[in-house]
Amino acid sequence: KRLCAATAAILSKPEDRVNVTVRSGLAMVVNGSAEPGAQLLVSSIGVVGTAEENRGHSARFFEFLTKELDLAEDRIMIRFFPLERWQIGKKGTVMTFL
Template sequence: MPTIELDTNLPADRLPVGLEKRLCQAAATILNKPENYINVIVRPGLTMLHLSSEEPCVQLRINAFGVVGTAEQNRSHSARFFEFLCKELALGQDRYTKPLATPTRVAGACGGGVGVTADPWDCGVDLLRL
């Protein structure tokens, strides 16, 4: 079950109503997973610093087995999540930090198997600046 975590220093009242549901729908489409398998966590109002600035920003983290792996997959997922977040949060296209790394393999919780966890830079949606 993919888990999508959106951290932001934006106050809750600046987030669009229903963002978590639309993020879940977008993640289901982007990751090609059933919507009811996806967990979404939105954490507004956090203390965050990016590029030595406390200006509004968001960070998206995706933890999933079997949907994130190759650089091509990551670029595709990244672009689609970025487009979604830019639209939902009125982010400018020039406020995106490009991915820097590839996913790392970790021991999975499902039967001790090996899965992929994608940090923000792994999946491509690093820190987005408003």
């Protein structure tokens, strides 16, 4: 729930437009080490399409994740995926028509 609220705030989206999946306990190697780490995949319409936008989002996500997960910054990776409205299905249609 905290990650959902943080994501909504960081991306300036309403919480009902944010979906979060957490998969804990997975084997993961980051920077050649199997020490605890995290990978965050962020896909969104209209707010993750430029390096400048993502630099700001990255800073805020890193601030949140390092505190919440007690991880060093080098143990976290974020991948941004810009989406178009027609690529998201909801309520039997796509976001283009909602």
